Each structure stands twice: as structure tokens, then as C-alpha cells.
Amino acid sequence: MNDIVLREAQPGDELWGVVAFESIQSTRPVDEIGGYLQLGGFSGLGLWVGGFDEHSAPVRALVQYRHTIRSLRAPVWLMYAGYFGVLASFDGVAKVSHGVFYTESKRLVGPVGSGPPADRYYIARLHRFYEPVRALSIIRAIPEFACECPDCQPLDELMEAASMIRPGSPMRAEWVARLQRHFLQCRSAEVEAIESMSPADAYRDLVRSAEIVGILPLSIQRSLGLHDRHLLHWAEAIRHPLLTPRSIQWACREHEWVMSGQGRVAAVRDVDPAECPSD
Numbered sequence: 001m002n003d004i005v006l007r008e009a010q011p012g013d014e015l016w017g018v019v020a021f022e023s024i025q026s027t028r029p030v031d032e033i034g035g036y037l038q039l040g041g042f043s044g045l046g047l048w049v050g051g052f053d054e055h056s057a058p059v060r061a062l063v064q065y066r067h068t069i070r071s072l073r074a075p076v077w078l079m080y081a082g083y084f085g086v087l088a089s090f091d092g093v094a095k096v097s098h099g100v101f102y103t104e105s106k107r108l109v110g111p112v113g114s115g116p117p118a119d120r121y122y123i124a125r126l127h128r129f130y131e132p133v134r135a136l137s138i139i140r141a142i143p144e145f146a147c148e149c150p151d152c153q154p155l156d157e158l159m160e161a162a163s164m165i166r167p168g169s170p171m172r173a174e175w176v177a178r179l180q181r182h183f184l185q186c187r188s189a190e191v192e193a194i195e196s197m198s199p200a201d202a203y204r205d206l207v208r209s210a211e212i213v214g215i216l217p218l219s220i221q222r223s224l225g226l227h228d229r230h231l232l233h234w235a236e237a238i239r240h241p242l243l244t245p246r247s248i249q250w251a252c253r254e255h256e257w258v259m260s261g262q263g264r265v266a267a268v269r270d271v272d273p274a275e276c277p278s279d
């Protein structure tokens with residue numbers, strides 16, 4: 001199929017292929033299959049890892065995701081992603097699909113159809129959406145996470161509307177539009193900021209926000225849904241050395257990865273350091 005598409009391309013056509021994996025567990029370095037699929041003939045490659053939720057993924061899955069992105073060896077377009085996808089620009093991501101109420105994660109095979117999109121509010125310092133009433137509670141607990149964009153001012157009025165505006169109310173459409181415009185401004189600012197950041201800058205930024213959350217008592221963090229540590233997982237994942245042969249020994253010492261001699265993930269389990277191949 002790829003062969004036919006590439007043969008029929010006209011000079012000047014920009015063709016992008018799409019590589020899809022059923023799950024993060026089924027990903028493998030694409031350079032192993034790229035020749036067979038003629039992926040090198042495309043201008044860039046879309047990547048869709050079914051059901052991959054960057055907010056709940058453990059560090060080792062986030063690192064495996066980065067490794068898969070790098071193995072494409074082409075400009076990468078993430079078909080579903082959030083801020084971690086923006087961070088993956090350090091690994092070759094050139095485009096991220098996003099939009100108002102566009103999902104950040106989707107299974108390859110799932111139920112047909114869906115209901116109306118849920119209302120949600122994006123907290124930029126946490127780089128993720130929350131249900132609006134919860135978002136208000138978070139911002140009341142951590143005022144420095146408040147947004148000062150025109151659509152969020154006055155913030156109390158915007159957030160209080162979350163519990164007052166009923167479905168079908170004529171004010172509701174404008175309120176929803178404000179949430180949407182706010183998110184688009186946040187995402188635009190994130191993309192612009194990352195362009196001038198190093199991975200170390202991005203790491204420090206994530207850790208700083210996590211430290212601010214960490215000042216709250218754990219019971220409050222739990223009640224606000226802030227105890228999942230996604231910022232620290234992302235921070236750890238972006239500073240993780242990628243899985244090249246030279247990093248095999250390091251990875252084994254972490255007891256997370258079992259590697260084949262070519263640096264490919266062969267399995268994930270706890271290992272005895274004595275099993276690790278020498279570098």
C-alpha cells in the first residue's frame with residue numbers, strides 16, 4: 001500500500017504516513033520495520049499509540065514512547081497528545097493534533113460514537129484539563145496557578161458560572177467559548193515557550209510546579225486530585241537517557257528494563273544487575 005501511494009505521488013507532494021500501535025506495550029523501534037513499510041519515502045510520519053494516556057503513564061512507558069518517536073527518524077506528527085507531546089518536540093515531534101475538546105488519547109478499537117464533549121478547564125501550570133469546578137478549587141488553593149488571559153478575567157465569575165449555568169442556558173455557549181479560547185491561548189503559549197527552552201529548562205519548569213503543589217498538605221492534594229504526580233513523571237521521563245546500547249547498563253541498574261544487544265526493549269521486569277550485559 002505504501003509502495004503504491006509513494007509511486008503515484010507527484011513532484012512537490014508532501015505525503016505523511018501513519019504508524020499505529022495497539023498500545024504502548026506493543027510499540028517497538030520503528031527503524032526495525034521502517035524499511036519493509038517504506039516509511040523513509042514519506043515527508044513525515046504520524047504516530048498513534050492506542051490508548052496511551054500521558055497523564056497516567058508511568059515513567060518507563062513515557063520513556064518508551066520517546067524512544068519510539070525517536071526511532072521514526074522523521075518529522076513526527078502525534079495524532080493524540082497533550083503537553084507531554086509538546087515536550088516530545090525535543091525528540092523530533094513537529095506537529096501535535098489538538099483542539100478544543102479534542103481528546104489527548106484514543107484507542108485504536110473502541111466503542112462507536114460518543115456523547116457531547118465534557119466541559120473542562122485547562123490549568124496551564126499543571127499542563128492539563130480539569131473539570132471546571134475542580135479547577136476553581138485548585139486555583140483557590142494555589143492562586144499563583146490562576147490565568148490572567150482576557151477570557152479568564154474576572155476569574156471568579158468565569159469559574160462560578162461552572163456551577164450556575166444550566167445546559168441550554170443562552171449564556172452557556174459564550175461560557176464554553178471562553179474556556180475554549182483560554183485553552184488555545186495556553187497551548188499557543190506552551191508551544192512558543194518550548195521553542196526557546198532546553199530540556200533542562202523544561203525539566204526545571206515541571207519540577208517547580210510540582211514543588212508548588214507539594215506545599216499543600218497531602219490530604220488537600222488528594223481531595224483536589226493533585227496527587228497523581230504527572231508533572232514529576234514527565235520531568236523524570238524527559239531527562240531519562242534514551243535507550244541506546246550505551247544506556248543499557250544504566251537502565252539495568254534501575255531494574256526497569258531488560259534489553260537486547262541492539263538496545264531494543266525485550267521485556268520489562270525487575271532484573272538482577274548480574275544479568276545486565278556489559279557496555
Ligand SMILES: [Zn+2]
Pocket residue numbers: 147148149150151152182183
Ligand atoms: Zn485564561
